[in-house]
Amino acid sequence: MPNPEPSDFLPHIAYDSVVFGFSGEKLKILLMEYHKTGWFALPGGFVGINDSLDNAVQRGLRERTGLDEVYLEQFYTFGSMERFKPEVMMKIMEPFGYEDKDQWLFKRFISVGYYALINYEEVEPKPDKLSDSIGWYEVDHLPELILDHNFIVQKALNHLRTHLDQKLLSVNLLPELFTMKDLQQVYEAILGEELNRANFQRKILSLDILERHEKLFSGGSHKAPFLYSFKK
Amino acid sequence: MPNPEPSDFLPHIAYDSVVFGFSGEKLKILLMEYHKTGWFALPGGFVGINDSLDNAVQRGLRERTGLDEVYLEQFYTFGSMERFKPEVMMKIMEPFGYEDKDQWLFKRFISVGYYALINYEEVEPKPDKLSDSIGWYEVDHLPELILDHNFIVQKALNHLRTHLDQKLLSVNLLPELFTMKDLQQVYEAILGEELNRANFQRKILSLDILERHEKLFSGGSHKAPFLYSFKK
DNA sequence: TACTATTGTCTCACTGCGAAACAATAAATC
DNA sequence: GATTTATTGTTTCGCAGTGAGACAATAGTA
Incomplete structure (x- = not known):
């Protein structure tokens, strides 16, 4: 060896x-x-x-x-x-x-x-x-x-x-396209605590770092969520 | 040598x-x-x-x-x-x-x-x-x-x-007793910017980390400030 | 067609903060 | 001793951000 x-x-x-x-x-x-x-x-x-x-x-x-x-x-x-x-x-x-x-x-x-x-x-x-x-x-x-x-x-x-908020760490943990729920789960997994869905969405969107795509993810028996990617 | x-x-x-x-x-x-x-x-x-x-x-x-x-x-x-x-x-x-x-x-x-x-x-x-x-x-x-x-x-x-806010870094930069102005100057020197006096006082006091002493510091031609020390 | 689960958005109350104002007072000045 | 000056302790007002809950929209299921 x-x-x-x-x-x-x-x-x-x-x-x-x-x-x-x-x-x-x-x-x-x-x-x-x-x-x-x-x-x-x-x-x-x-x-x-x-x-x-x-x-x-x-x-x-x-x-x-x-x-x-x-x-x-x-x-x-x-x-x-x-x-x-x-x-x-x-x-x-x-x-x-x-x-x-x-x-x-x-x-x-x-x-x-x-x-x-x-x-x-x-x-x-x-x-x-x-x-x-x-x-x-x-x-x-x-x-x-x-x-x-x-x-x-x-x-x-x-x-x-x-350092989660300072840098866009989650960029590296997700695939190119993802739903808001995916992103929230990353944050929750890292922080080890549950977050309020509505407030999380509001906060992330206000950061103006996501691009919303019209292609919807479907499969669940409910309203289809938007797909997002990070702005470059 | x-x-x-x-x-x-x-x-x-x-x-x-x-x-x-x-x-x-x-x-x-x-x-x-x-x-x-x-x-x-x-x-x-x-x-x-x-x-x-x-x-x-x-x-x-x-x-x-x-x-x-x-x-x-x-x-x-x-x-x-x-x-x-x-x-x-x-x-x-x-x-x-x-x-x-x-x-x-x-x-x-x-x-x-x-x-x-x-x-x-x-x-x-x-x-x-x-x-x-x-x-x-x-x-x-x-x-x-x-x-x-x-x-x-x-x-x-x-x-x-x-990391200034997370830890009580200033504890180590000041003598045992100090005025609110002293503390503010430490923060300003570290951050490299000026802070609003009233808001700084409000924020620090709300942290509940200081002990106020009745012995007043005097010497200036104006109202004498309180002396403080950090709670142990 | 009605139901279910989930999503996107809105509302309301509360907190925290910037900016400004006001009252109190120790020393200096007249 | 009265007045002025500089600084301090505290309060107020307006605004932005946040937690918690409610409501309408909708893709699939019963």
């Missing part, structure tokens, strides 16, 4: 990414699973010696999701001593065997946290070399993650919630 | 701190000056191999300001390639001479940005080993700083402004 060469990466520095997707009702994130151990972890990686931090994360994301231009935001850097647990990484590496040159993987790491927002439907996640599966998990029902990864997700969610 | 030993610190990782103080009218920050070069820089440092990131910053701040429990907040991590300019660090080190073991200082660094809020009057800043002076500079009139340090200050200011 082609383990990364230590000389290719900055030592002691890693990133972890919280990849958010929205599947119609629930907010979900991508998790890697190491079957040999039964452990779950955030998709992460290292910073190449000639890569900017942002590029390193972007590249890791592309490899796992195939997406090229995703909404990416750095939210916090984790540097406590509690997150230094070499035995965890050793256990994960064990099935592959490790050599002297892999020792750098078991050193202390400071990790920069990023989150991404992607369109759930456009993605066929691919596991990386160390993990044998990758999948979507509801943020409300996450399994226990290695190290401080549960904490990292909480921090990411917090950041996302408090 | 006792340069830091490379084995004591995590390589490639640094921090830079933006230390805000308020001097009655203006918002200022601490800058180090390297007289031999005429360059200004943010007070920064490295992370000890047994130090958490937070502790490393706290320690560096204690050494330079003497303050022990300051308000500290991490706001962004800088990892672009543009900030890798070994000649800058070499020039700064030059007057002290450097040996083989100092080579790690000229490598690429990823820097974690923190800002601190401190009471201007309680502090007698001390320069560190490399810089021969340290002083306060108005954020509105900063000199040119090395590397991306001007950009780092901008990011810090932004973060401070957008």
Whole structure:
């Protein structure tokens, strides 16, 4: 197995990414699973010696999701001593065997946290070399993650919630065309609370960021809603 | 000169701190000056191999300001390639001479940005080993700083402004007792705009975070204002 | 044809905020 | 000691935004 060469990466520095997707009702994130151990972890990686931090994360994301231009935001850097647990990484590496040159993987790491927002439907996640599966998990029902990864997700969610209004985050979580109800469900999933339908509609429309299309979505036994897209 | 030993610190990782103080009218920050070069820089440092990131910053701040429990907040991590300019660090080190073991200082660094809020009057800043002076500079009139340090200050200011209301940041910028006008001046200095006096008073009082003391401040030729302190 | 579920819009009361005005008062001036 | 000046504490008015509820419109179902 082609383990990364230590000389290719900055030592002691890693990133972890919280990849958010929205599947119609629930907010979900991508998790890697190491079957040999039964452990779950955030998709992460290292910073190449000639890569900017942002590029390193972007590249890791592309490899796992195939997406090229995703909404990416750095939210916090984790540097406590509690997150230094070499035995965890050793256990994960064990099935592959490790050599002297892999020792750098078991050193202390400071990790920069990023989150991404992607369109759930456009993605066929691919596991990386160390993990044998990758999948979507509801943020409300996450399994226990290695190290401080549960904490990292909480921090990411917090950041996302408090910046929801400033940026048009939902652009990245929905398909091109959507109904007002779809958009409301995204907001509700992120905020974790229900919103008043009439007031939500009024507020969003007043922002003047949506284009209304005359093609109506139909299928339900009731009045057909308008379809919208974001203005460019 | 006792340069830091490379084995004591995590390589490639640094921090830079933006230390805000308020001097009655203006918002200022601490800058180090390297007289031999005429360059200004943010007070920064490295992370000890047994130090958490937070502790490393706290320690560096204690050494330079003497303050022990300051308000500290991490706001962004800088990892672009543009900030890798070994000649800058070499020039700064030059007057002290450097040996083989100092080579790690000229490598690429990823820097974690923190800002601190401190009471201007309680502090007698001390320069560190490399810089021969340290002083306060108005954020509105900063000199040119090395590397991306001007950009780092901008990011810090932004973060401070957008989080002004959520946290009681001004607690740390004022003495124990203060007038409503003092508090308003802190807000105005941070936001960089003037606020309506009556509305500011109404809003702050409605937050129910201040204790009003009957001891009046006097000295001006006009009605004496109340003194306030923050509720604990 | 009547019914049901959902949608688009409107109304009403309440809150919060900008702007301006008014009354109170500590020190300075006459 | 009376008057003036500068600043403070509080109130008022108008406007915009928001929460909660109501009403009419309509695509499919019974």
